[in-house]
Amino acid sequence: MLFWLLLAVNSITMGGLLFLLSAGFSLIFGLMRIPNLMHGSFFMLGAYLGATFLARGMNFWAAALLSAAAMVVIGGLIERFLLRRLAGQDLAQVLLTLGLSFVVADLCLMVWTGDPIQPPTPPGLAGAFRAFGMFFPIFRLAIVAIAVVVAVALWLMIERTRLGAMIRAGVDDPAIARVMGIKVSQLFTLIFCLGAGLAAFAGVIGAPYLSIYPGLDADMLPLALIIVILGGAGSLAGALLGSFIIGFLYNFGQALFPDLAYVILFLPMLLILVLRPQGLFGRVG
């Protein structure tokens, strides 16, 4: 019983972390049609930057926010100066982002070496509390809480504000949106920056739990990809549901059928691709 419950808690934690990673990926892919294969790199680079800030004695949350801010700037530069020139060319975007992800991976190896780094959990949240006869690690629950707050905030921004309506108008009909005076290009840069920042933030707060190592980017990217295919590109609700599904499949799969861990992860994706290509919550088209 305890084993199952612990596994469930881990799954939910992982789901929360995956949502922070994949929400941005889903928006960038669904709204801007950019298959951003650097998204895992944003996560890893963000985590490394955060670890460096922490090592200099910075507060955990300040480090997470500062790392996110740095990635917002880096993401914005990449979008404005590189991806923008390749608008509408999927293959070129795939190659560019894939190439940049290799560059980032090598730079990280150079700067932070190949040794894994595991930052300590933030002091206030290091403990666990007792309920239902078992211990719940507070930090993991905090990750879930943050993911839920971010999910609600993003949903409100996209669905309930004028800014969000402008973004959706720009997706619906970019040419007419521009004629109506909507600065579509700036809004898309904003989305890209937001996605990059969220990935970095997820990287920092996930680091005490996942640790940071060369190859973390390549571990995270396929998960984001599966989640977005499961949930439907551009759908936040889809990304949320997909994140928790993958969180559970990943943890239970590794515990119960370690040999089949990847089959269990990718099989649902294949089924969705065959049976419902737009994803569980995807918009048609």
Added chain:
Amino acid sequence: MARSALSLRNVDACYGDSHVLHGVSFELAEGRLLGLLGRNGAGKSTCMNVVVGLLGARAGEVELFGEAVTRYPPERIAACGVSLVPQGRRVFRTLTVRENLAVAARRPRRTGAAPWTEERVFEMFPRLSERRNQTAGLLSGGEQQMLAIGRALMGNPRVLLMDEPSEGLAPQIVADVGRIIGRLKADGLSIVLVEQNLKLTLELADDVVIINTGRVAFRGSAAEVAADHALVAQNLGIF
């Protein structure tokens, strides 16, 4: 003579390799309604696309109240006070009626005439008010046309471009659209009405420009067009 609201001077435009506008010049005077007539493919919509900045002019100038806007991007031209009711309506299908209006809202450039607000648009189109929270893609063709007009008005334009607002609508709805255009004109808005519907255009327009295969074939008053059957047959008739 009223001052010029919008003028095209010797505009050339191409889609890829095909040259679709050849030295097109015409002028919309402030507070007047210019009917732009021509057959399918004559280049009427292309003129509109050049004015709003979706298609670059290969040569020539577009001026808005004397300001050269030829090389401005669409967002900037919108900010200069041009609104478009696009051909085929092109409302934002996944947005609600209210959101369609909200995203196009822009403060008027100068105070004076009562600015367009959501309430005023709903007053003008009670049907839209009833469906304010409906997704625009689910509206009927006539309702989408009302929404496209309302959306353009929310930009508080100085020049309103209407690209075939009667296209594909039932005669009853066409009459409604005609009445609305008449009201906007009476309010003093400068309007370009692109149409294939000759009767509607001659009822509403002060001035008429006829385009034939990318060239201006006629420039004059609506009354002249109404009186000249040969002109109509040659440039607008179906053989």
